[in-house]
Structure formats: structure tokens, C-alpha cells
Amino acid sequence: xxxEKSKMLKIMNELVRxxxxxxxxxxxxxxxxxxxxxxxxxxxxxxxxxxxxLEDLNDILNSPRKDEAEEYYWNLVxxxxxxxxxxxxxxxxxxxxxxxxxxxxxxxxxxF
Amino acid sequence: xxxxxxxxxxxxxxxxxxxxxxxxxxxxxxxxxxxPPEEIASGLWSIMTSPSILLSDYFIIxxxxxxxxxxxxxxxxxxxxxxxxxxxxxxxxxxxxxTIGGFALFGKNLYNTLSIVLGVxxxxxxxxxHFGKYIIIAYFGTALAPLVxxxxxxxxxxPLIGVLAGNLFGIGIGLLLPPLASSFVRFHQGFNLYNVGxxxxxxGMLFMSIFRTLGYDNKGPSGTYQEFNPFLLGFFSLMFISMxxxxxxxxxxxxxxxxxxxxxxxxxxxDFVSLNGFGFTLFNMGILGLVGIIYVYAVGGVLNGPTxxxxxxxxxxxxxxxxxxxxxxxxxxxxxxxxxFGDGPGSTGAILAALFSTALAPIAGQxxxxxxxxxxxxxxxxxxxxxxxxxxxxxYNNGFTAGxxxxxxxxxxxxxxxxxxxxx
Numbered sequence: 001x002x003x004e005k006s007k008m009l010k011i012m013n014e015l016v017r018x019x020x021x022x023x024x025x026x027x028x029x030x031x032x033x034x035x036x037x038x039x040x041x042x043x044x045x046x047x048x049x050x051x052x053x054l055e056d057l058n059d060i061l062n063s064p065r066k067d068e069a070e071e072y073y074w075n076l077v078x079x080x081x082x083x084x085x086x087x088x089x090x091x092x093x094x095x096x097x098x099x100x101x102x103x104x105x106x107x108x109x110x111x112f
Numbered sequence: 113x114x115x116x117x118x119x120x121x122x123x124x125x126x127x128x129x130x131x132x133x134x135x136x137x138x139x140x141x142x143x144x145x146x147x148p149p150e151e152i153a154s155g156l157w158s159i160m161t162s163p164s165i166l167l168s169d170y171f172i173i174x175x176x177x178x179x180x181x182x183x184x185x186x187x188x189x190x191x192x193x194x195x196x197x198x199x200x201x202x203x204x205x206x207x208x209x210x211t212i213g214g215f216a217l218f219g220k221n222l223y224n225t226l227s228i229v230l231g232v233x234x235x236x237x238x239x240x241x242h243f244g245k246y247i248i249i250a251y252f253g254t255a256l257a258p259l260v261x262x263x264x265x266x267x268x269x270x271p272l273i274g275v276l277a278g279n280l281f282g283i284g285i286g287l288l289l290p291p292l293a294s295s296f297v298r299f300h301q302g303f304n305l306y307n308v309g310x311x312x313x314x315x316g317m318l319f320m321s322i323f324r325t326l327g328y329d330n331k332g333p334s335g336t337y338q339e340f341n342p343f344l345l346g347f348f349s350l351m352f353i354s355m356x357x358x359x360x361x362x363x364x365x366x367x368x369x370x371x372x373x374x375x376x377x378x379x380x381x382x383d384f385v386s387l388n389g390f391g392f393t394l395f396n397m398g399i400l401g402l403v404g405i406i407y408v409y410a411v412g413g414v415l416n417g418p419t420x421x422x423x424x425x426x427x428x429x430x431x432x433x434x435x436x437x438x439x440x441x442x443x444x445x446x447x448x449x450x451x452x453f454g455d456g457p458g459s460t461g462a463i464l465a466a467l468f469s470t471a472l473a474p475i476a477g478q479x480x481x482x483x484x485x486x487x488x489x490x491x492x493x494x495x496x497x498x499x500x501x502x503x504x505x506x507x508y509n510n511g512f513t514a515g516x517x518x519x520x521x522x523x524x525x526x527x528x529x530x531x532x533x534x535x536x
Contacts, residue, residue: 066202
């Protein structure tokens, strides 16, 4: 559990950053933590968003965790002006990205 | 090597492990073409009992055969431990294996690296984590291997006490590095690819300051091998050319796909194996290896332990952030600075600065070649001032320097840049 809360906060920051960079300035966020997992859910309106970008994000979020990168680099996630979306994939177990043309919803899960 | 596996566009993990192992084995085996076994044995002993502080050319301290065997064996050992830790053969692991192999020609050996890795392992056990989570830190953390050797053999302590104290320091370093490496990465925002180099520089500075307070100091560097050796040139050129050709068996994508690798800025964490596949990653590594060799000879240098170490590090990070487009501008910055203001680009120090300055390749990748040139200039200016701080205990002195360069340059560039995009 060590650092897990900090890691979840950074994951949340990175995802909020994705919304902001996509031109969305209103995001609702829910963060749920248990002893075994953390879930971040986000919802916001995006009128223009590149669907290829969303497909890539979905692939990244569902790629296998990379433990060897996690411990070394997790401090970079959600901490500066630069996208760390690729690194996000190393930290989360699964993710879901839904976009209906107006509303972008995301839900990512990390097992502790 | 199994040709059936190689025909697959998506290589299995086993095949990737085999290919990297084969390169490591070839380095170890090549040693026997340079020296007979008895000379290699005595050379290995000299290497393992040397203080190994920066800059110690194992070609001089031992001999070429022993150095290559030391390098290949350490690479194979690193691959074996990675395999046992169930790590994927991806960009960070490939970078770490080649960096270990490169520095095993001028500072790392079978004796001085083990206690640091053991310390990181103990850290993982104390945190009830599996070692695989810390393996990158453990491997790059061997940058401080000279500290183990120097305490063991360089401070004039009684042999048993020296060996015991050296290894205890090694374990201590291993315990310290994981939290420090993870924290310091924010200092340069991922723009210094040798993050542990910066961490090790700070740690080495701490220990060296304490040693100096206690009245211990380090001797200066030993000489470097300065002969032209056509067999070394042939062996390493062949190795890098083979990497380029393996792409044609390991990937069915057209050569134009290489542009995809060249388009990455390269900032931490850019794992080319995950993003572009193993075949094109090897291709990029081979190209960078040839760039390194051409540069060394073009400026009038030779292949010796440190310069081959620099080329190996360039090649390894060809899987983890570096490519010609983001590396060459920074090297050019160092070259021009050495040409105009320094002793010329052909000295071993200037060549190493050029090869290792590519730690700052992400600056050129993110902000363009002019920023890369400026990064090279600042790097070359700072690098000669940093080694004293850690007394040569940190082998990644250029990584230490690059941390400062990135931390200075990136906020300044960002402050005067239009708020447009940092890729999101």
C-alpha cells in the first residue's frame, strides 16, 4: 500500500490533464480507494476530439502493467507540463474510454 | 538462433531474450580472440582488484580480452537476473544491459556491482515488493560501483576490512538509491535519460564529502588505451550492422516506418520496443552504434574501454529514447564547443562528453536541433566541473551533469515558449 494513494493522485492528475489538453475545462472526478484497488472515474464534455487519440489511449490503459518502469518513473506522471500518457499504461491494470460525440467518460482501475 | 521465431513480426519474449543474450555472449567470447586464457584470468583479477574510479580503462588495467569477458559476463548476468525477475525484454532493460556492458570496460566488474544490486534487492524485500519493480534502479545504480572498489582496495585499509567495508557501503547505496532515484526524476522532468546518473552523482557527492572529511581522497584517473585496433573496429562494426539487418527478419514493416521512431521526442519514458516493436528498435540501436563509431574516428579518437562504453550506452538507449535525430544535435553542440573553446574534440574526455551528452537527446527531440546544440554547449561547459564533486565515484558523470543541464534549460525554454502544446 506504500505510495498507492500518491500514485492514484498522480494517475488522476494525468487524466485530468488529458481532458484539459483536449479543450475541456469542466471535468467531474470520482476517486474510490479500497484495500485492494483504486478506481478513477472522469466525465466531461468534449466537442472536438480526435478519435484515434482515444483509441490509442484505450490501448495504453489496457496494456500490461510494467512493474520495472513503475517504481522508477511513477513520480513523472501527472507532475509537470508534459504528457505521460504512455507511462500511465505502466501504472494501471485496465481502463475504459467512452465518447459519444459530446461526453467523454473514462474509468481506470489499478490493483494494489 | 531460431529462424522460425525470427520470421514472426511480433517476436516472443523468449526470442528477444535470446537475441540480446547472443550479443552479450559474443562480447564475452570475443575476448578470447584478443588474449589467451591465462592472460584473461590475470587481467580479470587486476580489473576486480582495481579501485575502478573514473576514468579507469580496463584495457590498460587488465587487457582487452579480460575487459570484453568482464563486459559480456556482466551483461549475461544482468539478463539472467532480469529473466528470473520475470521482467520483459523492453527498452529500459535493454538500455540497462548495454549500459552495464559498456561500463564494464571502464569501471564495473563482477566484484563491485553485486553488493549494490544486493542492497536494492534488500530494499525490495523490506518493502515486501518483488525485485522486478526495482531492477532498473539496481542495474543503473551500479554507476556507484567504484565506491565499493575504492573503499575495498583504494584507501589502503587492511584487505579483509576493506572488502567488508566496501561491500557494506555497496549494500547501503543499494538501500538508498530506490527512493532517491524516484524522487530526483522530477528535478529534470524526464529530460535527462540517465536519471540514475544524476541520483548517483548526488549520492557519490555525499559519500565523497564524508570520505574527504575523514581524510581519505581519491587518486587521479589512469591512462587510456590509445592504439588503433582494427579487430575491435571490425567486431563492433559487425555487431551493429547485424542489428540493422535483424530488422529485416524481425519486422515486416517497410523501412519508412523508421520515421515513427525518429518522430518521438525521446523524453523519459519512451520505450521503443513497446511503441515500435523489437525489430525497428534493434535497427535504431545498430544505426546509433555506427554513428558512435564514425564519430570517434572522425574526430581522431580510438576505440578503448571508455569510448566503447560510450558507444554501448548510446546503442542501449537506442531502445529507450535516443535516435539519430535527437542525439546528433547534442553531440554537435559538444563537438563545436570542444573545437572552439576546448582542447579539441579528439581527446578521450571530449569524445566521452559527446557520446554521453546524448542523455540530453530529449531536449533536441522536444524543442528542436538549436536547443540540442545549446544543450551540448552547456553540457560540455559543466561536465569538467562535476567529477571532482563525487571524486570519480559515480561512473555516470555525464548523467550527473545532464541532470543540471536539463533542470536549467527546460524551465527557461518553457518560460519563453508560446503556450501551445507539449503533446497531450
